[in-house]
Amino acid sequence: MATVTILGKELAVDADGNLANLSDWNEDIAREMAAQDGIPNLTSQHWAILNYMRKVFEKEGSAPSIRRLTKESGVDTKTLYQLFPKGPAKRAAKIAGLPKPVGCI
Amino acid sequence: MKHLLILGGGTAGTMMANKLAPVLNAREWQVTIVDNTEEHYYQPGFLFVPFGGYRLQDIVKPRRQYLPAGVKLVVSSIDHIEADKNKVVLGDQSILPYDYLIIATGADIHPEQTEGLVDDEWGKTKFDFYTPRGAELLAQFLKGWQGGKLVVNPIEMPIKCPVAPLEFLFLADAYFTERGIRDKVELNLVTPLSGAFTKPKASQILGDLLGRKRINVTPDFGLARVDSKEKKLVGWDDTEVGYDLLVSVPTNMGDPCIGRSGLGDELNYVATDKQTLLAKGLENVFVIGDATNLPSSKAGSVVHFQSEILFENFLEHIDKRPMPARFDGHTNCFIESGFGKGLLIDFNYETEPLPGEFPLPGVGPFSLLQESSMNHYGKLMFRWVYWNVLLRGLELPIGSAMSMAGKRV
Incomplete structure (x- = not known):
């Protein structure tokens, strides 16, 4: 399995480049992954989305789609694209340490 | 009498009726199938209609003709479950009561979900090819088109047959080349995905093929509206x-009756156990095909593999025995x-499409993720297989579980 080095730690990733082990994730790792992905500052709005995604994943075993994010997170699609440009659901899932949402098949 | x-009397519903009706005791069981139309379309055929490869009459048959004797067909819309x-x-x-229910209501396009998509220009400069009407209108349009910028845009994943937008572009490349106007047509894929396809290795190989055929890709495009x-x-x-010509693959959703029943997710797909195919939280309801929320492709081949799993599980489950079969995606x-060429991909929940060879006794091998004439004939042959083998619920020489034989890791 491929690995990436984040904050000096070698972490396993899946074929999409998302963290393979949920337990490898923490908030510092998230900040670093976001920075590497072109989002230098994670604001409270970012964190609200990331935490919501992790909550859904914990409960259901898969990350929510963009449509569900819009419906349930209270943040509209346009704002989601400003927070996580070029694909909010898949980028937020990655930063949240989750696999790609299953809608992407 | 048990019911x-x-x-749904499409691919999945018809196959399940054909598999189950002959083995369920007719004195104990009445099998009823509900669909809102009499016509059964061979959906993979829609792709060829815009380019004149098939006419609509080549890909439609009476639904009843493919159902076994003793199965009652009710032609009606469904309000809710x-x-x-x-x-x-x-x-x-x-009201139709049941002892066991199989939900096979499929998925359909919903262009009204996108702002500005359905208006006076829908069917004139903006088309779909996922419906009989859309494919036919597009065929008429393409015949007279003299070139310009053609954009194929899947709006939102998941869609039925996730490779169809790519196939449309490959066939468009050949069609305009044969008409001698390829240099007057700019071909574009504008996609919400990060590349040509959903899985990394196939995305790279198919992306290269798009490049060789001079088809531009705009990745990571989230469509807000059409002007x-x-x-x-x-x-x-x-x-x-x-764009000059927009070929849209609108948002796909499960049947609205699923939403009205409170059984659907945000796209009206039913939460389904990914291995047993039982609806989550319901003991006497199975779900198959495009109607499920499973992380597998929405495609006829998936339905075929699922049908074998559902068949085995159903027969044990009704006798209160543990369900033996597990769907692997x-x-x-x-x-x-x-x-005249094609590619073949073969994958499951865990293993992405890989290059190599796909062994098929008596016919193959087919080449995986690589163009060959054999794959094209496989695709054309499939229409016959669909009506005569698949829908009838007969065995195909491809196992429901994916095999690694021939694949290069």
């Missing part, structure tokens, strides 16, 4: 892509690539 009710009362309410409010007057797609991040798709 098995099957909602009352799962806690084991009954289905039809469009005219009449018909200016002929442009406008993204959520305000980026714009102009197996998918197997021919991809038309134009000029």
Whole structure:
């Protein structure tokens, strides 16, 4: 399995480049992954989305789609694209340490 | 008398009726299937209609003709399912009770979900090819088109047959080349995905093929609205892509009756156990095909593999024995690539499409993720296989579980 080095730690990733082990994730790792992905500052709005995604994943075993994010997170699609440009659901899932949402098949 | 009710008489519903009716004791079981039309379309055929490869009459048959004797077909819309009362309410409010239910209501396009997509220009400069009408209108349009910028845009994943947008572009490349106007046509894929396809290795190989065929790819495009007057797609991040001809793959959703029943997710797909195919939280309801929320492709081959799993599980489950079969997400798709060639991909929940060879006793091998004439013939042959083998619920020499034989890791 491929690995990436984040904050000096070698972490396993899946074929999409998302963290393979949920337990490898923490908030510092998230900040670093976001920075590497072109989002230098994670604001409270970012964190609200990331935490919501992790909550859904914990409960259901898969990350929510963009449509569900819009419906349930209270943040509209346009704002989601400003927070996580070029694909909010898949980028937020990655930063949240989750696999790609299953809608992407 | 026990009632098995099957909602949807498409690929999945027809196959399950054909598999189960002959083995369920006719004195104990009545099998009923509900669909709102009499016509059964061979959906993979829609792809070829815009280019004159098939006419609509080549890909449609009477639904009844493919159902076994003794199975009752009710032609009606479905209002909703009352799962806690084991009954289905039809469009005219009449009631069908059931002991066991199989939901096979599929998925359909919903262009009205996108701002500006359905207006006066829908069917004139903006088309779909996922419906008989859309494919036919597009065929008429293409015949007279003299060139310009053609944009194929899947709006939102998941879609039925995720390779269809690519196939459309490959076939368009061949079609305009044969008409001698390829240099007057700009071919574009504008996609919400990060590349040509959903899985990394196939995305790279198919992306290279798009490049060789001079088809441009705009990845990561989230469509907010279509501006018909200016002929442009406008993204959520305000980026714009102009077009002369828009071939849209609108948002796909499960049947609205699923939403009305309170059984659907945000796209009206039913939460389904990914291995047993039982509806989550319901003991006497199975779900198959495009109607499920499973992380497998929405494609006929998936339905075929699932049908074998559901068949085995159903027969044990009704006798209160443990369900033996486990669906592994197996998918197997021919991809038309134009000029008499095609590719084949074979994958499941865990294993992405890989290159190599796909062994098929008596016919193959087919080459995986690589163009060949053999794959094209496989795709064409499939229409016959669909009507005569697949729908009849007969065995194909491809196992429901994916095999690693021939694949290069």
